Amino acid sequence: xxxxxxxxxxxxxxxxxxxxxxxxxxxxxxxxxxxxxxxxxxxxxxxxxxxxxxxxxxxxxxxxxxxxxxxxxxx
Amino acid sequence: xxxxxxxxxxxxxxxxxxxxxxxxxxxxxxxxxxxxxxxxxxxxxxxxxxxxxxxxxxxxxxxxxxxxxxxxxxxxxxxxxxxxxxxxxxxxxxxxxxxxxxxxxxxxxxxxxxxxxxxxxxxxxxxxxxxxxxx
Numbered sequence: 001x002x003x004x005x006x007x008x009x010x011x012x013x014x015x016x017x018x019x020x021x022x023x024x025x026x027x028x029x030x031x032x033x034x035x036x037x038x039x040x041x042x043x044x045x046x047x048x049x050x051x052x053x054x055x056x057x058x059x060x061x062x063x064x065x066x067x068x069x070x071x072x073x074x075x
Numbered sequence: 076x077x078x079x080x081x082x083x084x085x086x087x088x089x090x091x092x093x094x095x096x097x098x099x100x101x102x103x104x105x106x107x108x109x110x111x112x113x114x115x116x117x118x119x120x121x122x123x124x125x126x127x128x129x130x131x132x133x134x135x136x137x138x139x140x141x142x143x144x145x146x147x148x149x150x151x152x153x154x155x156x157x158x159x160x161x162x163x164x165x166x167x168x169x170x171x172x173x174x175x176x177x178x179x180x181x182x183x184x185x186x187x188x189x190x191x192x193x194x195x196x197x198x199x200x201x202x203x204x205x206x207x208x209x210x
Contacts, residue, residue, distance in 0.1 A: 030083040039083055 004061045007035040009053040024048040096132075103129050141202045151209035158199060165192035 010020050021031035024045060033039035034049075041049070050060050079085055103125055110118040110125075119126055153161075170188025177184050 026081045027084065030081050033083070042082055045082055 001037055001064070001067065002040045002061055003037060003064055004034065006031075006049060006053070006060060009055055009060060010035075013053055015052075020049070020052060023052050100129065100132060138198060138201065141198065142205060145202050145205040150206055152203050152206040153199065158196065158203070161199060162192050162196045165195050 006020075010017070017031050017035070018028050021028045024031075025048070026045065030039060030041075034041050034045075046057060046061050050057050053060060079088060106125060107118055107129060110123075117123070121127060166188055168188075169191040170185050173184035173187040174181060177187075
């Protein structure tokens with residue numbers, strides 16, 4: 001699952017969940033699930049969120065390395 | 076219903092379509108099995124709209140699935156000669172099967188066999204479109 005710092009940067013930018021979700025074209029529920037790490041957004045949505053928060057993709061989203069290695073070994 | 080822009084909800088809608096497709100087809104299958112116990116030839120007939128709709132669903136699903144299966148198989152393209160050979164083979168097999176079913180009209184059996192071979196060959200050509208060239 002994708003890890004993220006959307007909530008931290010959203011609050012730093014003084015945005016509410018509703019404002020951020022409206023500006024990137026999703027519902028507030030989806031934004032809430034992204035922040036909780038319960039929904040993996042597409043790269044398109046990830047980039048739109050990053051542009052809105054004035055951050056790079058690496059700063060906002062990353063993969064848990066251990067989880068990734070575990071998934072890789074199971075393939 | 077409002078136009079859905081949210082990517083998560085679009086995915087959810089696709090999942091819903093999939094579930095409703097499964098439920099619908101299970102019900103249709105159940106009715107067809109029940110009816111076929113009473114009269115199998117009346118059920119598996121082109122005049123039965125339930126059977127026709129079920130077959131359309133199955134055929135369209137199998138054609139659309141070609142994209143997925145070819146990606147998983149990852150095999151080289153079938154040559155034109157081999158495709159032509161398959162067509163002739165299918166034509167002969169299905170025509171002889173139809174001759175057994177309708178021995179009174181041999182021409183009709185050949186037309187039916189040719190149609191089935193044409194459909195299968197079309198699927199193979201479509202399948203070939205997504206395969207890679209062998210060096």
